Amino acid sequence: MSYKTTTRRYVLIALVISLGFSIYTATRPSHDYPTNKPGGEVLIVISDGEFGTEIAKDLQSKGVIKEAATFVALANQSRSGANGISAGSHMIQRHISSIQAIEELLDRKRFTNMTNIVEGSTLSDVLKLLSKNSDIVKSSSSLVAAIHPFISNSKNSIEGQLFPASYTFAPKTTTVSALKTMMANFATKSVQLGLSSGYKKYSAYQVLTVASMVQIEGDPSDYAKVAGVIYNRLRIGMPLQLNSTVQYAAGLRGQIALSTAATKIDSLYNTYKYTGLPPTPISSAGELAIRAALNPAVHDFLYFITVKPHDTRFTKEYTQFQDWVTEYNKNRAAGAFK
Numbered sequence: 001m002s003y004k005t006t007t008r009r010y011v012l013i014a015l016v017i018s019l020g021f022s023i024y025t026a027t028r029p030s031h032d033y034p035t036n037k038p039g040g041e042v043l044i045v046i047s048d049g050e051f052g053t054e055i056a057k058d059l060q061s062k063g064v065i066k067e068a069a070t071f072v073a074l075a076n077q078s079r080s081g082a083n084g085i086s087a088g089s090h091m092i093q094r095h096i097s098s099i100q101a102i103e104e105l106l107d108r109k110r111f112t113n114m115t116n117i118v119e120g121s122t123l124s125d126v127l128k129l130l131s132k133n134s135d136i137v138k139s140s141s142s143l144v145a146a147i148h149p150f151i152s153n154s155k156n157s158i159e160g161q162l163f164p165a166s167y168t169f170a171p172k173t174t175t176v177s178a179l180k181t182m183m184a185n186f187a188t189k190s191v192q193l194g195l196s197s198g199y200k201k202y203s204a205y206q207v208l209t210v211a212s213m214v215q216i217e218g219d220p221s222d223y224a225k226v227a228g229v230i231y232n233r234l235r236i237g238m239p240l241q242l243n244s245t246v247q248y249a250a251g252l253r254g255q256i257a258l259s260t261a262a263t264k265i266d267s268l269y270n271t272y273k274y275t276g277l278p279p280t281p282i283s284s285a286g287e288l289a290i291r292a293a294l295n296p297a298v299h300d301f302l303y304f305i306t307v308k309p310h311d312t313r314f315t316k317e318y319t320q321f322q323d324w325v326t327e328y329n330k331n332r333a334a335g336a337f338k
Contacts, residue, residue, distance in 0.1 A: 014215070021128070030072050030232050031069070031070040032097040033097055041092060042092060042093075043091060044062065045090075046086070049110075049169045055071075055105075056075070059273060071102070072332065080102055085105045087168060087170040089106055090110050090112070108166065114167070115136075118164055119283075119285065120216050121164055121283060133169070135173055136175055137174055138174070146176045150190065151205050155280055160211075161281075210230050210275050211290045212283045212285045215283050215286060218312065219312060223289055225297045231296050234276065239272060244282060246271070246272065249265060299314070302316050303316070306328070309337065
């Protein structure tokens with residue numbers, strides 16, 4: 001049994017566009033609009049893989065910049081940051097300088113359709129967000145048939161393998177294509193973190209499953225300790241008894257407490273009833289949670305509970321845990337978790 005409050009962070013992921021800029025040296029002020037007299041906003045749509053010269057011409061034709069060649073010359077300079085411009089729909093001011101145009105195209109606040117996948121999201125959460133994005137069109141093919149998980153598993157599940165971040169997509173991107181982008185991001189992060197090596201006797205997929213529970217159950221400062229508790233329980237064959245797995249199965253995510261009836265549902269995700277790990281991850285874990293699952297704290301704790309927000313306690317003694325449960329109940333009744 002465990003209780004927690006969730007801290008979530010947003011991370012911007014740039015879908016790098018091939019710039020293909022030609023070199024142009026004339027960047028005199030006469031080739032730019034003045035920096036202090038912007039006009040109204042206009043929608044600039046950038047397609048995935050669109051060349052920089054095409055972007056520049058579109059900016060000029062819509063009155064954003066004065067000359068496409070000036071924009072190209074500035075974008076060619078590595079310090080401009082233009083290689084981070086993302087596909088998607090941008091609301092940009094008209095009659096601005098080329099350097100201002102680059103800055104506004106890089107400004108995440110100017111995206112009209114950004115999909116924020118927060119840590120702890122499920123596949124169901126992601127699909128709901130994509131359905132609300134007007135740049136995404138529903139795929140005609142089956143998602144299960146069209147997408148193969150980066151880390152193979154017996155369920156052929158992609159749950160937990162869509163890396164949490166903020167994504168932008170070009171108009172008419174299919175749901176399958178969007179999910180593949182998130183999967184590719186997960187694959188890159190997995191390699192960087194060394195997830196394929198697993199942890200001790202646990203495979204990469206099992207570690208990912210642990211990370212998905214750590215993400216929901218702990219605050220970032222406690223992730224490694226929570227991971228240690230999970231591995232300690234697995235080692236001695238003790239049921240994990242994690243609220244998060246039952247909430248995942250019963251569609252009760254976000255609730256602080258769990259009823260006694262819920263702990264009796266017949267589901268392999270019910271870690272009160274079944275020992276071992278659930279059959280798949282229960283959320284998309286962020287980098288910190290994955291690192292914790294790969295590098296758990298070494299201790300002898302078997303129990304943990306958040307008695308009030310940001311006050312999570314660990315013990316190996318059941319009687320101590322029970323005392324803390326009483327304290328938690330008092331705090332919850334007093335509104336500490338609202």
